[in-house]
Amino acid sequence: MSYQAPLRDMHFVLHELFDVSAHCELLGNGLDRELIDGVLEEAAAFTAHEVAPLNRNSDEEGCQLVDGNVTTPKGFRAAYKQFVENGWASMTGPVEFGGQGFPQLVACNFHEMLMSASLSFRVYSGLTEGAVLALHKHGSAELQSAYLGKMVSGEWTGTMCLTEPQAGTDLALLRTKAEPQADGSYRISGSKIFISGGEQDLSDNIIHLVLARLPDAPAGVKGISLFLVPKVLPDAARNALSCGAIEHKMGIKGASTCVMNFDGATGWLIGDANQGLACMFTMMNDARFQVGLQGLGIAEAAFQGALRYARERLQSRSLTGAQQPEKAADPIIVHPDVRRMLLTQKTLVEGSRMLAAYTARQLDLEHGHPDTAARKAAGTRAALLIPIVKAFFTDMGQEVSSHAVQVYGGHGFIREWGMEQLMRDSRITQLYEGTNGIQALDLIRRKLLGDGGGELTALIGEFSELASSLAQRPALAEMASVVGTRLVEWRELAGEVIAMSQRDAQEIGACSVDFLQYSAYALLAGLWLHAATRAQDALDAGTGEQAFYQAKLHSAAFYLRRVLPRASSHREALLGGAECLMAMPEESFAF
């Protein structure tokens, strides 16, 4: 499947919506527009020419496990070598360990491209970047100097070893053990499942970050510690760990998903004893944002595929008569229902791209703003947005890839056309790094109830201000009014959710998914209003790219009229309350 990075839209978001140059200046990273655009152009070429062509075959070939060694699909090794040698692996890595220190606001575009080109290929490097973050923040100087350089460069990869057969969402049930040794190291014993990239043939070493319990650890999540456990030890000996099996999965077949057995493997503590979950959360927040980008990337690839087919496939005539009478039939893009699918894809993808950038900017400010209070504020904002990005983008990726299958008709179901692979690949994103249900609980419990709705109110206020400011601008007043009304409703709904949750703890779980979805649609409405404003600004200023900006206005109108209404049913369903969920006795679900 061919893929071309949507550079024009990325530039719109980067420069016209979020002024990345000013952002970089504030962060003091020395990047300017020319450099950023140049890097993204090279990134577009790399993903289109080196990565995307591997994706279809990787699905057919999958990974093979022979004698404990995993072979990745044809081409992955060579592409990964280039990925490392050309510096793509180190884009966001810390400068003091050889990284290039690019802000997330820039990097998220490259990462989206990678996801579009091949989710399987990206899995290996994505987790490495998360492991770098955790090690950089919590690891000892010794561990950092021993491991970070090669992990940042991508020569060595990283994994996250959390899940065990009996402990998925509920890490309190974790059993893997760590026994302290006289030399300060630990012996790790236990079995982990669903370890992405746990074994592979891309790198010489694999650095596992493993959650385990110390002998005297308290029960539950307060007794979990984080360990660094390399495949190859500093003395070049193989560590006592092995890949016992790889999973046969619905999708991302080019990414190995391993059962990892630790048989008294040597590891070192990262951070303090019993603080493993907190350390892992550093990695998790990043990983959740990355998984959100996976949904976005898959969705963009699906939109491109669907649009290409809708323009080429001739079938039936327009409802208002032949549009291309010289052809045997009209291209199916003339049909309103095909357009409905395409525009739903387009506005969800572009809307999500704006939200990804908005969130990336907060992540950058959280880590790099010169002012402490601003760092804290950005962190709070990012924490609020991350569960929305993770869950909404991945649900969206599934929906958008399913639309692509539908646009292709029967061909959508056939493997060689590539659309069904996108559906299969994207389905995992709703499950891993915390299922989307868990994201929604996180949004309500920690983020909304955590501060009584303060941060959400501030976020809504930002967009309300924009909506109010447009009331007197004729070209935008109608859109602004639709958005403004929804924002008021959102704030009221948040208040209702807090009140319901305080009355009955079951309401937290009963309303969580609908509230997350509602919030995402409302947030995208605000961002589409922002985009429409910039587009109208450009048109008013007499741009040379009229069609581009006009399309932004059309897209905003479509989103507000035909997609945003989904928020209404999420609101209505949520207000239906928990009682009708909890009343059914467990034994009465089936007879």
Add this chain to the structure above:
Amino acid sequence: MSYQAPLRDMHFVLHELFDVSAHCELLGNGLDRELIDGVLEEAAAFTAHEVAPLNRNSDEEGCQLVDGNVTTPKGFRAAYKQFVENGWASMTGPVEFGGQGFPQLVACNFHEMLMSASLSFRVYSGLTEGAVLALHKHGSAELQSAYLGKMVSGEWTGTMCLTEPQAGTDLALLRTKAEPQADGSYRISGSKIFISGGEQDLSDNIIHLVLARLPDAPAGVKGISLFLVPKVLPDAARNALSCGAIEHKMGIKGASTCVMNFDGATGWLIGDANQGLACMFTMMNDARFQVGLQGLGIAEAAFQGALRYARERLQSRSLTGAQQPEKAADPIIVHPDVRRMLLTQKTLVEGSRMLAAYTARQLDLEHGHPDTAARKAAGTRAALLIPIVKAFFTDMGQEVSSHAVQVYGGHGFIREWGMEQLMRDSRITQLYEGTNGIQALDLIRRKLLGDGGGELTALIGEFSELASSLAQRPALAEMASVVGTRLVEWRELAGEVIAMSQRDAQEIGACSVDFLQYSAYALLAGLWLHAATRAQDALDAGTGEQAFYQAKLHSAAFYLRRVLPRASSHREALLGGAECLMAMPEESFAF
């Protein structure tokens, strides 16, 4: 994956909602309750023990094409032999050709079971039944006597050969040719794609129903004729047709999907020349109903899988404190969001089962009511419902199987657990027999605009009467009011859709999918009210099955509070109109 037919619920629908005994008496088919219940019990055993166990492997093994012959997965041949020998193939077949003449109201339960047990296995026999219908209605006496007996028994199977590479939705583009021969037969030449069961090793002969053009035929759909083209000719010679390839698909891998090449194959005309589409529509209406049942069957299997897992999987504690403190964690069915998914599955499945039976009853009356006017009325009602059943049930099957994957968490993505297979298998149902977009167009164009909304108004009136009649019954008045309000809204919305469509033909396509979805949710609301009424009747009468009927009331309440709200956003989106769809210039969809 284990599967048990939901017999109790089927009995509720058959006997308590739709009084199948009275139905059979009216049709004069001599079936009584004892016989019907006995057959369904045997059907449950056959599907659970003979068919369901084949499903998982059929996905792994798939079909193989070697030297033009297709091998079906292990066990399919033996199970199909039993299917024929035990008379399951002939359940609905016409009595004069050895069939058992069961009404659809009964048979739809068996067919649902088959779909749940193995969609791949069911594909072969399902199309045969459709082919029998078309041949029985339109074929000459000679063709009928030569073919119907063995097709009804299932010894020979049937296919539908419509699609060609350039002609999918748009059959006007069909190119396959039929040249008349001196002996009254025709030579058929052309290539057909996506032919389910086009070649297989289950039956000695395969009877292809092929759409083709006569030499002098007018262009477009008015020049298409239907032909019977057997794999093996009456003189036992192989016909000049062959399977050129089988498709590699997302799912239903146990069902062969063939490229069929007709190289001057001998065939015979079914019905009149150039009337092929009308003849095929007989088969199509049945096939669309059957595909609807596929969605339902998959959804039931997915619900069973999810419920089983939710009861067994221990993970985290209830939001209100440990429910099973003696265990390491609570079963996940205690969590409101897991319940939300399970109850969404349950109420969509049971609601759809009611609608399937409602529709099946109309199909039976259309063909077997003693009164001509009643036959016609039932036919009109069935025609209105079929596109809703086909599109809504199959979208529902995809949603419900996706919920099952989600309930399983990471395990949902792993093949051995079977949930992801249900998602993959069900995805085709939204595409074949007319994509769901085409169903929605059919609903608006032929069914709604066709009679100015008359039949729909009659249907809504039926449920409105029920709702009004319950206003004074305290236990049901609140539900009745919710449903009644929605029915009024539905009627108004239908009027709006008609008005919009008359103003602008693009509105037909712009509102079609949302109107179909709205209609389905409103219809299920009416049926849930019907179910609640019967349940309350039973409780008032002092039933011994209190838990069962109480669960029906809980389910109805859940559906109305948490699922029906989806109708609101379909309404709002639809009223957003066509303009925002059509305004975008084709070249502006991407830059």
